[in-house]
């Protein structure tokens with residue numbers, strides 16, 4: 025809109041304008057116009073239009089008239105604090121008038137976890153300039169966690185895949201897809217449809233999933249379509265189906281507000297589902313009688329906040345739940361009428377209940393009997409008991425029974441189908457639910473239909489206009505990569521997932537991919553480890569660039585909307601799959617329709633497939649979602665709203681209409697510790713990273729909470745091994761190993777070890793965490809046991825060590841040449857500082873080292889060798905530009921590395937003499953509050969000086985933005 029005449033603004037000054045309801049600061053620099061948000065984020069006042077404009081270190085900025093911060097007029101970034109940014113608006117001069125375009129607001133959904141938070145993004149000049157939580161979205165009511173709140177932050181532009189590639193060379197879409205279709209068609213013709221497979225993702229949108237599923241089962245005629253949701257939710261699916269008859273989480277988030285007892289099993293909710301955890305905190309604050317029981321081998325932030333924490337031996341949840349059931353029956357705390365009228369199968373469970381006394385379970389679980397009894401009593405006496413559970417139950421070779429054993433407790437006490445009660449599986453991924461709804465897995469059919477049912481298969485075939493869909497279950501994730509390794513599956517299409525890093529026994533998976541005849545990878549980010557194995561690489565659109573829907577943990581379907589166009593030639597996933605399918609159909613001589621004009625077209629076809637099913641959404645449309653907002657299923661035609669809670673009538677989707685007690689036998693973890701591998705390794709999530717870090721690993725801010733890979737063990741364990749805290753160790757399992765730093769942690773049980781699941785070969789010197797994990801699978805769900813492996817720690821004595829830092833990207837691909845490598849990012853003004861620590865047991869790989877030097881500009885004439893003492897292998901190499909240190913490599917003597925790093929982060933002026941005599945500096949330590957970069961050391965110092973939570977928030981600002989750090993702040997301030 026026209027704001028004013030250009031001449032109304034004095035050159036070099038600004039004015040404030042109200043555009044689209046927002047206060048915008050408009051500046052005139054000679055004949056040019058710049059527009060940014062008028063609100064100074066530090067003072068909260070609308071004052072920036074009154075700031076002084078000038079050049080700061082080559083950047084055009086405005087100085088806040090209230091505090092000392094400067095904001096770039098081009099990017100909106102704060103020069104002094106990279107965590108702060110003001111929106112930038114498109115502005116121009118037209119016929120002597122100043123024209124400013126209002127930001128476009130687009131409501132969409134966060135692409136990370138299954139909480140499914142609503143997000144409102146502001147778009148200007150085809151760039152997402154800011155975002156906030158959607159106050160109207162019932163999953164989050166405006167809240168976001170650190171990950172969601174960082175979605176708009178710019179990352180390395182070179183990280184995106186922009187063009188199709190064929191055998192490493194740029195190709196057109198036609199060339200790439202025709203080639204892929206020809207290879208798939210040939211393999212299918214020679215070896216049959218089961219010689220090809222599709223491995224897709226719980227992060228795809230429902231529409232993407234739908235097209236892939238139809239492509240595999242309807243066109244190719246194979247059920248070899250599985251997804252990384254197999255690694256995440258399949259035991260929850262199998263547990264629900266076994267116990268309740270359908271894959272349908274019966275609860276809603278609002279049950280948190282109505283519960284008297286919340287039992288969290290196998291979930292560090294405060295880190296994995298932060299917005300749900302904040303709702304739990306609110307519910308506890310409102311209702312002091314609400315009890316929180318946490319079952320977790322680790323004393324996580326979630327567990328430490330509980331009224332009762334059961335730190336059981338990893339993998340022993342089934343004995344614990346069976347013993348709780350024993351106690352409930354023994355004490356008469358069950359609901360006899362509910363059991364009699366609404367359930368079946370209790371007699372089959374009787375021997376197990378009799379066997380698992382609390383005393384016997386206490387021995388197996390390594391828990392005090394009293395804790396088991398207390399947990400059971402709390403469950404049996406609460407008015408409304410809600411259980412929340414996640415990967416601690418699912419990622420286990422006994423995972424389905426872990427789920428069903430917990431559901432048994434709900435059935436025995438009638439704690440289901442009522443407000444505040446029920447077994448509520450927290451979904452890991454943003455759209456694992458949507459994938460299950462379209463049947464996009466090897467053993468599922470569309471709309472919760474059963475692969476084994478001829479009628480269900482016939483219905484799907486009719487919907488798709490094909491003669492039949494295959495009856496035999498396809499290969500599930502672990503089975504699929506084993507079959508690729510054996511050469512049975514010759515071609516695999518991988519979309520939106522990174523199995524070379526995320527699958528258990530990752531080295532075996534990499535060998536399989538390296539030996540596969542034909543691999544297509546459809547991916548948004550170039551550096552995903554799996555891209556290294558692709559014959560055809562296809563650039564996919566990602567969050568903010570594509571349209572569709574997702575379903576969250578509480579069965580709520582939300583719209584995902586495109587706010588900006590995809591970069592380069594990237595395309596939405598459904599569109600790529602449909603284009604390929606049409607080309608393949610021609611070669612196979614089949615007539616299956618993939619003529620979708622839009623994502624909405626795909627949604628309509630999927631919607632029709634749900635008619636009459638338990639998840640019937642025939643009453644939904646994009647228009648309804650637009651008008652009414654996100655909706656829970658079922659939502660059949662004619663409905664006015666979705667169903668908040670299932671099974672309120674006590675009727676279950678089983679043939680008898682009754683829920684089933686399941687005889688949940690205890691099966692110990694597949695790999696028990698022994699003399700060679702004496703520690704129990706469990707894996708889990710970090711607060712600020714997501715999966716294999718293809719996206720979050722590009723954002724420097726998200727490293728501040730957990731900057732590097734480390735293995736945590738109890739101090740006693742470390743003492744027993746004679747290893748010092750902070751040393752490098754090699755963590756080894758029967759399948760592989762990795763070198764990382766060891767940290768003593770009282771959060772672990774003696775004898776247990778913990779490594780975060782996220783670390784892969786771009787951040788460490790190996791295949792990452794999953795080089796250690798085991799591919800054993802649950803017999804019912806086929807979900808692998810990612811949470812339990814036997815490992816040992818060995819001291820690692822490097823012969824050679826180095827630290828490099830600089831502002832280049834792309835270092836990750838060289839790390840695997842070193843025995844130890846740790847790559848981390850830190851915010852340095854407008855840029856991300858990359859630091860790499862390296863170590864080798866022998867002489868380092870010269871080629872890799874030279875490549876890293878070149879990457880950071882340490883190889884040319886502008887680099888300087890400050891010091892060398894060859895006899896001791898000591899070297900200091902630096903690059904200083906205009907008095908500022910911009911890169912360095914220290915070899916041998918690393919004592920001043922932190923000093924150098926801090927000089928780079930501060931952009932302070934340095935001299936060669938000063939660098940040569942630099943004293944060792946202490947690392948700043950991890951940040952607890954990522955939003956404002958508040959370090960643990962600062963918080964501890966403030967608490968020692970008497971600060972409580974309120975004072976910490978007031979004086980340090982920590983915990984006042986997204987709130988993800990509040991559980992840790994409370995713990996530190998306690």
Ligand code: SF4
Pocket residue numbers: 134135136137138139140141164167168169170171172173297298299300
């Ligand atoms: Fe995204 Fe965080 Fe919400 Fe999960 S809790 S959906 S990661 S904002």
